[in-house]
Amino acid sequence: MLTYCEEKNKIFTLNEYFPFSLDSEHTLLTTRHGRWVILSNDEYNLIKSNTLDQKPELFQKLEEAGIILTKESVKKIIQDLRRENGQIISLPTYHVIDVTNRCNFNCIYCHPDARPEKDDLDENMARKVLDFIFSIPMGHCQIIIQGGEPLLKWDLIKFIYQEAKKRAKEKNMAELRFSITTNLSLMTEEIAKEMAEMKINPAVSFDGPKELHNKHRPFIGGKGSYDAVVYWFQKLKKDYQLKPSFLPLITNISLKYGPRVIVDELLKFGERLVFFKTFRPSGRALAHLKELEMKPEDFFNFWKEGIEYCISLNKKGIKIKERGTVYMVGNILTSHRGSMCQRRPCGAGGFPMLSYGCDGTISACDSVRSIDFLSLGNVNTDNYQTIREKALPLLALAPDLIPICSSCPFMAYCGICLADTAGRENDIYPKIPRSFSCKWQKMAFKYLFKKFLAGGEDAQILRSWIPSFPNSYRKCQT
Amino acid sequence: MKKAHNFRIDFSNQKVLIEVSTAVFPIPIILHAAYHFIDEARVMVEKGKNDKVIVILIPEKKQIKKSDLEDLAFEFNIQLISSFVEEEESRKQAGVRDTIMKAALLPQVQNLPQRKPSSEEQSQTEKVIPKLKC
Numbered sequence: 001m002l003t004y005c006e007e008k009n010k011i012f013t014l015n016e017y018f019p020f021s022l023d024s025e026h027t028l029l030t031t032r033h034g035r036w037v038i039l040s041n042d043e044y045n046l047i048k049s050n051t052l053d054q055k056p057e058l059f060q061k062l063e064e065a066g067i068i069l070t071k072e073s074v075k076k077i078i079q080d081l082r083r084e085n086g087q088i089i090s091l092p093t094y095h096v097i098d099v100t101n102r103c104n105f106n107c108i109y110c111h112p113d114a115r116p117e118k119d120d121l122d123e124n125m126a127r128k129v130l131d132f133i134f135s136i137p138m139g140h141c142q143i144i145i146q147g148g149e150p151l152l153k154w155d156l157i158k159f160i161y162q163e164a165k166k167r168a169k170e171k172n173m174a175e176l177r178f179s180i181t182t183n184l185s186l187m188t189e190e191i192a193k194e195m196a197e198m199k200i201n202p203a204v205s206f207d208g209p210k211e212l213h214n215k216h217r218p219f220i221g222g223k224g225s226y227d228a229v230v231y232w233f234q235k236l237k238k239d240y241q242l243k244p245s246f247l248p249l250i251t252n253i254s255l256k257y258g259p260r261v262i263v264d265e266l267l268k269f270g271e272r273l274v275f276f277k278t279f280r281p282s283g284r285a286l287a288h289l290k291e292l293e294m295k296p297e298d299f300f301n302f303w304k305e306g307i308e309y310c311i312s313l314n315k316k317g318i319k320i321k322e323r324g325t326v327y328m329v330g331n332i333l334t335s336h337r338g339s340m341c342q343r344r345p346c347g348a349g350g351f352p353m354l355s356y357g358c359d360g361t362i363s364a365c366d367s368v369r370s371i372d373f374l375s376l377g378n379v380n381t382d383n384y385q386t387i388r389e390k391a392l393p394l395l396a397l398a399p400d401l402i403p404i405c406s407s408c409p410f411m412a413y414c415g416i417c418l419a420d421t422a423g424r425e426n427d428i429y430p431k432i433p434r435s436f437s438c439k440w441q442k443m444a445f446k447y448l449f450k451k452f453l454a455g456g457e458d459a460q461i462l463r464s465w466i467p468s469f470p471n472s473y474r475k476c477q478t
Numbered sequence: 479m480k481k482a483h484n485f486r487i488d489f490s491n492q493k494v495l496i497e498v499s500t501a502v503f504p505i506p507i508i509l510h511a512a513y514h515f516i517d518e519a520r521v522m523v524e525k526g527k528n529d530k531v532i533v534i535l536i537p538e539k540k541q542i543k544k545s546d547l548e549d550l551a552f553e554f555n556i557q558l559i560s561s562f563v564e565e566e567e568s569r570k571q572a573g574v575r576d577t578i579m580k581a582a583l584l585p586q587v588q589n590l591p592q593r594k595p596s597s598e599e600q601s602q603t604e605k606v607i608p609k610l611k612c
Binding site: 013015016032033069074077078081082085089403404406407431433434 | 510513514515516517518564567568571574575578579581582583
């Protein structure tokens, strides 16, 4: 229904919006394109009774949030939607190469279920993987080396690095980023020196205090790996001026320790970024699900305590932040999507992520490598176009298209993890009322929006956690 | 079934049977509402007499009271209306939503490089096109 606002001299209509009661006096209104506004009950009543012309300043607020559609607000909405959905029509730029399925660790939740007797990527197949990657006409690219334990194949990693660099130069690529995820235990002085020359800052599998880390990540044979990991972590920083980062995973075992000890452990090693990332129920984790599985409300309480602790440390001048929260706050406040997992749909399947196994198998993402029905093809037989076509059904995993999600007030900010759904449901399509990530994320978004409603130092600290992305800030008002 | 309500409690089998008229609520709305309960109950949907559909909810939680089953039935009825309103609102907004989405995404889709069909696909197409022409 078109309405005329005399005060503003504008014709307008109401856009689709999703209300959520934050408390007895305030309602959050969100939109499909992600802009939002928090209103008092009186203000909300004016919308419901379609008497907005009585309060011009509210009209402006709602126009800014895209809840009122005018010529001007539609332009902004279109820009937001382009930025947020850009990934589904852009080329894959994030490529994970699995160089080995062997590992010297026996981690309780290992996604690829790495074992000593398993296979490696060889040079011939690595060449084919690179042929595939560089056949995609992308302007920039990130290659992430994973395993198993990648350092078992250091010579091959050097080959991939040099070959990728050469090909990127031939293609006049603006940027090639190269990273590696390792447990560090097989590091040597020679590898460290070469890694420093290549300027590769490794992401290190590390789960927190010694007892917890050793429970999660023992060597084969059962000995704890903590000492080896922290020895090399410190040495790479001190002697080689590298900037390794820790990558913890959270399970039900972590919950017993609480978030504070994990944060404190990371601070001990000079880290200023903690990540409460939940384990994915795939690979070896499936065999230990009883021990690892968390209730959504328990994980939420753990996360919330961790965030409160990080905020309290920030108030004391210790600038630590939690990466998952950075992504969620980023999604609330900007149209930039920082995380592959916090997108709509997630980045899996060449939107913009692909993962390559040792036998050339192409998977939608690294976390689903052990799930056969999610393999999209093989570098021996497929080209980018055929992979893209096979991955198209994954687009249906956008919350906009999933029942319940499609009318959820947090639809524009959350992410549905393909690996999580496949592991828990043996399906790619999430049954939302049963979804672990839906349940805890709903609580988390409610918590974050309440922080923004309350304002003050806590909200300021949360806002300060997100990096600056020119032109992508939303003006959200409370 | 009590006159005042549209549900019947079968306490001995720990379930509640809710009768919904398809003259009031379309079947997709009834299924949508039922879907909301798959985490807290086992859900079955059956055809009833005349235009009725029976939704059976068996709570996952054990040792429930009769009032829990009653509450579940009332919750279902609320969800039914909520699902109906959501669907109505979504339907009303569909035109605006589609126009905005098309404006946002179509120009970019049209700029994407198009795949050339393989020779095999090409010959398949050629086989089909003359048939269509006929």
